[in-house]
Amino acid sequence: MSRPGKPATGPGASLFAAANKVEPLAARMRPERLEDVVGQQHLLASGKPLGDAIRNGTVGSIILTGPSGTGKTTIASLIGRYTAQSVVVLNAVTDGIPRLREIVAEAERRLDHEGRRTLVVVDEIHRWAKSQQDALLPHVESGVISLCGATTEVPAFAVVGALLSRCRVYALRPLVVDDVGQVITRALHDRTKGVGARELMAAPATIHWLAEQSDGDARRALGALEAVATTLPDGTEITIDALSASLGVRVVAYDRVDVDRNAVLSAFHKSCRGSDPHAALYWLARALLAGDDPQLFLRRLAAIATEDIGLADPSALQVVMTAWEAYRRLGPAEGERAVAQAAVYCATAPKSNRLYVAWRDAREAAADTPSLPVPAHLLNSEMHLRADEARRVPYQYPHDFPGAFVAQSYQPDALQGRTYYRPGAFGEEKRIAQRLVWWAERGGPPVEGEPPAAG
Template sequence: MAAIGHVPLADQLRPTRLEEVVGQEHLTDADGPLGRMAETGRLSSMILWGPPGCGKTSIARLLANAFDVRFSSLSAVFSGVADLKRAFAAAEEAKSFGEQTLLFVDEIHRFNRSQQDAFLPVVEDGTIILIGATTENPSFEINAALLSRAQLLVLRRLDEAALERLLAKAEAHVGQTLPIDENARTTLIASSDGDGRFLLNQAEMLWNLCDDILDRDAMLRLLQRRAPVYDKDRDGHYNLISALHKAMRGSDPDAALYYLARMLTAGEDPLYVLRRITRFASEDVGLADPQALTQCMAALDAYRFLGSPEGELAIVQACLYCATAPKSNAVYGAQKAAWALAKQTGSLPPPVHVVNAPTKAMKDLGMGVGYVYDHDAPDGFSGQNFWPDRIEPHKLYHPVERGHEKRIAERLAWWAQRRVAQGR
């Protein structure tokens, strides 16, 4: 076993210069925004957006060192208005002695709108240089006014090459290779899910607990497997459901099944996913394959009857059916057009000949007069006008030349020809 010491390995290996930050070369290289700041000697407020363990905190500390400014930090999880006031007062006092303060705020998206507004005056007058770190999309979580005063920098999830470099750095620091074989090493990197801090914590545990070389299965029994990064009410949730929808729309059943699995194995409510697939059946398949909606409703019945995990197979079936079905958004387009026309035309009455006339007074007013019962007409088609008198007939539904809708389009075209022939 290697002796790691009392300080966590991840802290021992924090980079001492910007160039040592692993996996963020697009920011730290000479032509990147941080590299340019270092060269020009001009540090500005910024929001660092990226997944856990990609180096946001390290970058903030390194910038403070590189620009020789006072470093102060807060976590929005544990801080409130009183903490902000103390931090601002300390920065104001330091400013009076000619010292600039870099205030690092971790999880800044957890501050509410009014708390975020408190940063505006002190950023504006230069009392602090703000560096906020967030794992959530700043466009949704950070005030627009604050965003306009800070540069948004996007940090990348660490790829396998970056994580391998991090492991090699750890081995050089400890002076010993990890006690695992190559297959286990590959699995360790993959299971870290792009999180460098998690990878180093797992490596530290291996060094502390193992004397012998472990294979993949032995390593997995020893280490706690990492749960996928997935917040049901945040970006992970919306990004994956969007990817699922677009993969089905793009007729890629394998990608659709992958994103479905990502969501369900991360703990998403199966009924939420099925609701989205059912919506897809009408929005993106529609009458090109009317069975798509039937498959989704059958999946709902099956899931309610079987529960999880057995009933999830029916959701998989519905997903694959929709992904492989012919696609049409004609129903979706028709709904939007019809809703818009209905709002535009208000309460126009239908033509009198299609209005029921159950009383003599209504018949005397001409209601129902001239209506032709379609089943009595040749070919079961009268060709009558059913639109209000004050508007021309509109074409709202445009079937595509795919699947069942191709036959619908042919039928509609035949009916249109009959109307022309009848002078309708």
């Protein structure tokens, strides 16, 4: 009997450990040929750079980027198989520089004594700090190891520049429903590595449903299939209800701090700009279901109100700010409806980026002419008296004239006639354009842009 606190040893213990060490179905079903990898033939087919490099044994160091469950680890293992390299997997979450040093020492010994190179696969390389990634540099550069980094994030943001410059980057595509369905069907019929020996059955509609619910993640689909298979008698039909129970609560495919969050936020903004309230509500719901902060979307709506709507509907900004205050007072449950209301308002409002362009042009003009003097008639009384007598032009008070308007210059002399704001022909800007034309006809600044519609 082994002592308390110590792992059991001996033949019996080894047999017990071996019996309990069963690879998950997703690991067992990992393809052993490039041709069997689904959804990534744009990289792996004959004539494609990565596929040919793997077949020729000239891969070098690479970064694989793509969503979870699309085949990054599979491709890394195939590289080792096709190029006869020893594959060592580092997990960026649990392994650090000390483990890397051990691997490098083993790789040097293997290269010196066996002439065999080592492929180091760093899973979730984006989780390694800059100093840890930098530790790879000299060994990758010297050729002691080849690197295969796998990440779900954009490599330019996730991998340090010096390391990225020494690697080729390949982007894996998200798996479509048919791809995941093919993986599920293989596992159902494979009697050696899959669950084929159990003679379980599944209708095409059931396989399609599981593939659809897996959000392009083959690993998730196989995990659900395995969970169901362990509870059913041999020869049983797998049902959607059984699969639904094994999947549990569907997790929204969304990363609160990284790439997917920015992609959803971008889709939301472009949907509002494109006047599609249905899409705007969908992307907002996706984010909030994933637990994101609605105030992030309120900030974006405030930007939309000034960048994409502007003076075509000046009320848009007021609606957004009111919704923001409502959310703060009501909290998430009721407040989310206020956010949704602001999103629909902005999506359906008339659009104009004329204010955005005007502000950009005015800033550029101010940056290019920082020393132009203020016209003397625009100075306050005291400064006006100090001005050169030749420059003194009396200020004319607009309210002393009909229509509260009098023609006089307001920009520096060097910028007279320069225009920045050019109203559009929709919404409130149509009326603004009409007023600008009325002033221009009486000696005011010129009007540029679309002619105002009648009425």
